[in-house]
Amino acid sequence: MSGRADRGLFHFCAPHTVFSMRNSWVWYTTLGVFYLALVWTGYAFERQSAEIRRLQVDEELEGRFEGNDWVSWRNTEAGVIADQVHPLPGYKPIDQRRIRQGDRLLELDFNKIGQAEVVDRITQAARPGHIFVAKFERTDPYSQTVEVIEAMIKNGFRLVFSYNHTPFLWHLSGWIGGLGALLAFIILAILLPLARTDRRKYIPLLGMVISALFWLFLQLLRHVYLIVESDLERTGVEKAYLLLYMALLFSYGIFYFLFKSGARHVLLSLPSVLLGGFLWYRAYQVVYISHELKYFHDLIESYTLIFFLLHLVAALCLFLIDRWPERKLSSFLGLGSIVLIASAGIAYYALPEAQALVDHEQALFIFQVMAFFPLINATLLQLQFGKVSLVVTQTIQYLVAFLVSIVLYLFINQVFEYVRPTIQYRQILEFVTFLLAILVLRLLYMANENRLSKYFVSDQRERLNKFRSFIASIPRYTSAEQLCRDLETQLQEYFRADPVELVWHEAESAEAEPRWEQRVYPRLVAENAVWSRTKEISPLRFETDLEKTLNKTPYTLLSPVTIDEEKYGLLRLGRKKRGVYNLSDLELISSLIQQTQLTLNVLQLVQREKELIQQTYEANLTALRSQINPHFLFNTLNSIGELVHESADLAEQAVEKLAFIFRYTLKKSSENFVPLGEEINLITTYLELEKIRFGSRLDVHIEVEPGMKDVLIPAFILQTLVENCIKHGIAKILHNGLVSVEAFRQEEFLVCEVVDNGPGIDLTRIHKSTGLSNSIARLENIYDLKNLLYFENTGEGTYVRLKIPLGQHAQLP
Template sequence: MTSRRNIAIALALLLPAVALVPLGMVAFDWAQLSLVTADSAVGTVDSPSFDWIVWADEDELITAAYVFPRGPAAEAGLRTGDIFYMLNMQQYFSTEVLKTAVEGVGPGESVVYNVFRDREAVRARVRLTAYPTFLYPISPALWNFSLWGFMLAAFIHVLGLIVVIPLAIRSRYARSSLVLIFVSALWIIGNTVRLFALTLLGPPLPGTTYATVFQAMTLIGLVGWIGFPFLLVRTVASGTDIANSAAMGAIRPLLMAPAIILAALAIVTGALGHVGPLTLDRLVSPILFYACCYLALAACLALLCYTSESRNEAPTGSRSRVGNGIMLVLAALAAMSVLGVVPVLDAVTEATAGWFVIGAQLLSTVPVILVSLTTLRYGRIDRVFARSLTYLTVLGLIFFAFVGGMGLLDPMVTERGWPRNIVAGVVVVVMLLVFERVARQTRSYFTQFFATDRERAARLLDRFQESTGEYIDVDSLLAQSIDVVGQALNARSAVIFVRPGDVDDRWLTASYHPEPPYLTERIADRLWGEIREHPVPWAANAELGMRSLSRENSEFLTDLGAVVIVPIRGKDRPMGLLALGRKAERRAVYNLEDIDRLRSFAGHLAIAIERLTLVERQQQLIRETSDAQLRALRAQINPHFLFNALNTIVASIDERPDLAEKTVENLASIFRYILQTEDRPFVPLREELSLVRHYLEIEKARFGDKLHVDIQTDEGILDIQIPAFVVQTLVENAVKHGLERTRDGGQVSIECRTNPEGLRIEVRDTGVGIPILFDADHDSTSEAYSFFGIGLNNITARLGYLYDRSDLMSITSAPGEGTTVTVLVPNGTSPDRHTDSSDGRFESHTRQ
């Protein structure tokens, strides 16, 4: 490997000098001639003139083989097939001599042609122009080939720019490809504009604004064509061992020197017309030779020492080596042809040479595209192709429909005297309205036509996301999720880690085709700190510009074979990560579309996990209350209330998970209170009111806005000890037997006041009331009424036992006003007197 690198370094040091050989030969010949003649101006020339006619020798006659349609000769009346007779009243008998005579006149001057056409003499005055640099208007076939070839190349460059710009924003590696395509586009698009200008407007006359703009486009294009071979070599070298060698500091300025020299000569020559013997036309051979040398150098670098350590997918393979070999051979042959070592250009006609130069210009974009594909495949190529073809198709249809429509309307417009510009505007508006629908349908068609594995992957992921609500536990959801991701994205391996609960919870994991070295829970713990702090995707491919992890962890993951990591973000925090290995197909990579789909998939997965986690928490709580607290539930909880609470939870899970979670928390608080007071017959009023609030919150979840609560207490009484569950039992009876039977709900009021006798607790409801108490003469003391259930009987018995009185609870009720229950907790009774735990346990708080 070291010997190959040394050879590559030697070539990189040598070829910049070789690339300037043709330019050096011109300079040497000019210097020698200047010394001999002692005249520094010897050899200077002006830019050659062109009459836009291709003359050919046929049967000892000089015939116009091709007259450019929009050229000055065609405008003057000359046609293809005319037989030359005289130029400025002088006869010529050779096309080469005639061509030399025309070139020596000077751009902007006029000449007079005398020709024969169908045995008739024709005289035409033609104003000469400068020859269009690097363009060849010498045959209809070559001109059309140039026009459509450069237009196609321009489209490819624009498409490449659209694809690579989003990547360049993220990644500095993609910026080199962006610069490479942009510089190449200067030449390709500049030539395309010049070709269309000549086709539509004709050649520019010297001294006009059109000529100035045309010359500026020529210079901009030349700078692009000169710049792209250097950028190509630099881009290829950045992926080789040379990039990390000490020689790179000396190589870079040497590689840049020929490009700078040729670009400076092109600019100065374009501005002054010539530099010594050099004109823009005579720079063709030096520029072409330089480009061929650098193309060959790029191919050599790729063949000799391209390394894949800095890439996760090797950019070279048998097909790449063959391609680079072909490019090397073609570039070498072209360079030797320009130099004259292989006499190709010397042995062919001007037309053949034109085909060669135009083909070389167009083919020079091929290595740009090949090198850029390494970056472009990370972009949204399919989407851009479909959108671009849609726009081109619709714009083409609009163009032809406009031209055809105006052609049909022209007779009517002329006959009726309508303003042509208004009619044209109306036609454009109508077509835009019609073709808007055509554009949508066309884009849909192209999207389906260009449907690739990535589109099919998107459909597979979308279908799975729609079915996540059917899973009943997190483990099965994760197992199916990782299988779908692996299959959809054609990954060799993939693994998912989820921590749905607290930070210290164990990992839930699932894998797809795991390969050693394995990504374990221990490794997930190592990465979790960074991922939790910066929950953004990470990609090993530098072109994607997603290096959210530290360099140490990035290198560690690369060694493990991980290519993409996407965090799974819950509502408030990250809850896991999705890691993918390389794709199963050797050259396939993950691009921006894949990352976007994975992020969207991770978001849907997080929602599904949160939903299942909530369900599992509720189920766990239900299991705990059913098992561990079975005895307490049987003794202290009304099954009717518990059933209603669970129904409320189940009904809220899908539509209002926050309400379901809050209900579960309130229910858990009630159970906790039950456990804490299991052996305590007395509790502070503060704790009893807290229990009541939790209970009423559960009932509010069931009743909604129909239940209103009002709790009022005197200051300084919250620490007074009262019998446990007394207030809660009264409130539960008020809700169940008072408000639950009304259609519009109502209000429960709780008032706790002190008086000389003790603490007075009053619970009022606005429910249906108790009919047996509607009689005003009925005794409402705390004797056991027939309508008492277990709860009220329990309170009556406990109050009598604790305070040795039977008048501590009273009940009043009236139709339309509801029921009021009042309990008096006497002063001077210490709860320490009653420590029998059995007195603190009772069967129910509710009237049955």
């Protein structure tokens, strides 16, 4: 029974262990307070909106946006000085008469200026695009000469959710938006494969990351647009930006609340969705219907940020209540500090009195930095289970390639500018040259990839390459035992885990009480999954008692290894020395197990084939013996019958020798190997019986080198050769016959030479002879070597050479 219950589409799994405290009145009371805060936020927004409309009811609306002259003015003893000048107008066509930092404003629209506040009121009230006639005084820093300049200055509009008077923060916000979008993209690329393991759990997390990605990318896109846009009084894009910014920030906060608080049902976020929709609709009315943004600018900004901060505070408070039984001081201090800072932000935007204490744009920058916290806090624990190394490496590679492409294009552009600035179709030629240069660089890199990569390979990468090389070498193994030993060693070296075990189990009877391995293995095979203590990479869960048993073991990861129904294995991995197992690790382990299973199956088939071949050899040998024995018995009994009349003593000795041969045959018939000395005794007795038959026509010569009689050789292998000499050699000649057997050591082999002076063997008959062909195949199967048995027709008889490897174990099952 799986630990994952079917809760329906709108239910989510909590991202952490659920404690009984969460079901107590504390958790629900906190949730209720959060809902009341949302209601208060909506009420306060409406109340302040009504107050703004009452104050502005008699004023004529001059523009849809608040004006902005892009200058921060400061009162000094010398007059009104330009303290900071926004960089945006500097990106436009150069106008030497544009106001610069340090200029003293004398007149604006022919009105003398004495206070900075007056300038701000005039420019803010004027519509975007209004042309001011300005007179200002500029002091040359080198000559100290004073110049009075008159210029026509076009008014711009106040940027929403941005920095209108702090150039440094405006520059920094562009980098924050770009790097933040890149970070969110990397996080999303890492989380997407993880989401396949448990889609319901990852819905709010993915929603949060996607919202954050688009929210940050929207800021970057707007930042670039403002730089490249030629006129700074066009407000159409800014309207859409405001509404998109609100929608994405609202969804970002709501999804974070769902994930972090442990809320299991989407309906718990319904009040948040209603308030977010209400605020967004009010902003839409202000921007597109009543055209009153210049009066509601601060109100919309403040309550948008309050909405997000409320969800941040509520999510962390509910999370801390949920984790209260753990009493982790570090968590409470870290998250508690974020709660305090976010609460201070809510107070700042909710209380107009507080806004006079801190600069508005500094507070906005603090919020922009704090907005990264939910993204990092919610995903940091999850990222370690994804393919972090792979995604980051590929991202860096693409960034480097992108930067190289930009530098290359700029270089090509400058070359054309210097060589042929007025050439026809210059842009097309530049582009074609750029593509060819990229292609050449790509080919050069591919040709020298191995040479260049060694300068960028880390220790982790080296270990990964070594591990992948081992996986690729698995099919070349010929020994299952060696493969299993090397597999454990490679896993231990790569993951630096302890313990690492590949344990094999035999299928047991149903009556026996099943061990935990027997309960785990069928489920893993049926689910085609692995078991891990970490739910992020494997959500599979067993019954409660079995989970408790597994948690008591030192193993962190279990994976099945299947060969056949009678034998199965479990790969057991302990905790990694550094980090945790992630999806990249699981892919490596899966590839390793697939190759191992395939190779073990092949080796098992080879082993079974050897067993069948051996069984066939043994059956053939037994049949051969049953054929040899009656024939030999018939000839011997005839000889003994003749001896009874001639010499009773010789007849009795012959009977004893015959009895010895049959006792030996019965005793050794089940053995594959016998000492050479015993085989020599057998053929000596056999030849002595044959001498009774042939009399003085048979001469026998047997010689064995000292120390060779204890060498093990296949049973009856020499007896077959000697019997072949008698049957097809000596029995077919009329003159005296000779059978010679010599055994000696030659290098790393025992060599046995069997010679007779018969008519000579017909070499084409060897493979037709059951006994001889069986002996050749038997030797090849046992020693895995060819040409151990050699036959030659010398013209004066038959020469046979048998070679037995010394010190080599037989390759028998």
